Amino acid sequence: MSAEETPTTAALTLRVGEFEGPLDLLLHLCRTSEIDLAALPVRAITDQYVAHLEAMEFRDLEMAGAYLVMAATLIYLKSKLLVPPDETDEQLDPDAEALRQDLEQRLREYARVKAIGVWLGEREAEQALLWGRPVSELPAADEIPLEDLSVHLLERALKRLIEEQNRVRPREIAPEPPSILERMTEILSVLRDTWSLLFSSLTGGERRRSEIVVTLLAVLELVKMGRIRAQQTELFGEIVIERQPGETITNATAH
């Protein structure tokens, strides 16, 4: 499941460019224009943001939605700026000002998260050069420490079990081939209603090799007993099975 999801997510991130989300894009815009986050200029940043958004292609609705919500917020803030008479004035009414401060706060927070992410990446790179023992060969403890377990592990174990079950294909159970005696009785009962029949009609359909062998043996046995006659006019040709004239067909076992 997750293995299938990962490549799509990666492809998606590429599509949207190097941005992970609206905050990432906004932060990038602020950084490239050397804008101080404390005085987030709504006018300029909104125009740039919307311009970027137009150039983007989205395959994921939710991701597109996240970008659009941010665009809506910015445009709302910008619209508030159009009201004051002096266009250079970036004064907002209290509600809008609160919204801008909130956005500013989120951007700062995100900038910190990014910085720590970079730091973690560097740590990871350093640690990637060290190898410890991956799995201990020590025998398991008699008492399993419960604090290391979590619901997630249980869920994962269950998932694995279910997957294993799905991999196990149902085994096909072959029916027991009929015995020679059964097949002899079958042939004689067919011959009760008709004078002759073709061997292929006995083994036709989807009958398996073992059944064909049993049928042939049954025919040979009946011939030996003198109950039927069998003729094959050419090599690998059709075998015609006939009732022995004058023979009263009863049951093979009655003999």
Add this chain to the structure above:
Amino acid sequence: MPQPIDVVEALLFASDAPLEADRIREVLDLADAQEARGLVDTLRERYEAADRALMIVEVGGGFRMVTRPEIAPWLLRLAKTRTRARLSRPALETLAIVAYREPVSRPEVDALRGVNSDAVLDNLLERRLIRIAGRKEAPGRPFLYETTREFLVAFGLRDLGDLPKVDGQLTLPDGVTAEAAVVSPDGEAQAQQDPGAGGTDLTPGS
């Protein structure tokens, strides 16, 4: 007759998880964890002085024996690969949020990142770098996530106090203060980081 320091060496060699000073004390019947720590320190110095291929590091509240970074190129050649798999940028940033805010719910992570974090969190859970710490008593009772010991090991951290200090809102979670970051001699700081110590809804004796 093997000396205690030889036993410590063997314990470190045989362990897959960081070995706590207190465990060493227990196994060797030492007076206190400080004595165990002393043995490890002596061993570590001996390794350093002899310029060995292995070294002893302190991560995730314990000690580990690992290969020296200088040996990495040959190990990669042994593994027939160029690099080790690394985490993506979104994964690292999500981990940063969890580490600083733990226990934290998905909606909180989403709000900080500005995007849905479902897939990233699942991926981190799968890698055991985070785990479910319980549920938040909020609408929808979302899961709470926290970092694991594997996280500390993967990033070479003794505990969360090793994370860089940041000003502003991204403060360290409660219980992990700057003081706790300095591992106290009796190993109390490790105990604080012991898995399951905090965050869960479990209360002893209830």
